[in-house]
Amino acid sequence: MEGFDENEPEAADATPSLAIEPVYENVYEFVDGFVRPMFRRNPKQYLWAENWFDYPEVLDRFEAMWRAWEWDRLPDQAGMTAMAAFWKDTFDPLMDVITGEDGPFWRLAADKYKSSQADVPEMFPAQRPDDE
Numbered sequence: 025m026e027g028f029d030e031n032e033p034e035a036a037d038a039t040p041s042l043a044i045e046p047v048y049e050n051v052y053e054f055v056d057g058f059v060r061p062m063f064r065r066n067p068k069q070y071l072w073a074e075n076w077f078d079y080p081e082v083l084d085r086f087e088a089m090w091r092a093w094e095w096d097r098l099p100d101q102a103g104m105t106a107m108a109a110f111w112k113d114t115f116d117p118l119m120d121v122i123t124g125e126d127g128p129f130w131r132l133a134a135d136k137y138k139s140s141q142a143d144v145p146e147m148f149p150a151q152r153p154d155d156e
Contacts, residue, residue: 044098046094048090048094051083051087052077052152052153054086054090054093055086055090058093059086059089059119060147060148060150062115063119063123067148070123071124071130071132071133072132072148072149073129073132074150076122076150077151077153079128085122086122088114089115089118092110092114093110093114093115
């Protein structure tokens with residue numbers, strides 16, 4: 025066959041391997057170690073479920089956020105503004121959807137108005153899945 029070289033090396037795996045270890049081992053550690061400490065909001069305006077991992081949409085969105093954060097934190101991946109872009113393009117929009125009144129926690133909206141807590145919590149509460 026014309027142009028075919030029997031000695032040509034096989035194509036390399038298209039998926040690059042990262043030599044750098046992730047900061048967070050899994051999405052649960054990411055939510056506990058990064059999301060909850062950073063996202064301090066008025067509980068009368070934002071919805072949150074301690075068992076957030078039982079909501080498939082929330083789990084998937086946090087998984088995407090975690091992977092984006094792990095990539096964007098690396099200095100050579102997206103330039104010096106990667107973390108600013110992470111906040112603007114990833115964290116803020118995803119948290120607005122996750123904690124919004126028409127988001128996955130929408131059924132919790134009725135309880136929100138019964139709450140007398142007006143202070144911003146140190147962190148939103150969380151549980152861990154039983155199989156963790």
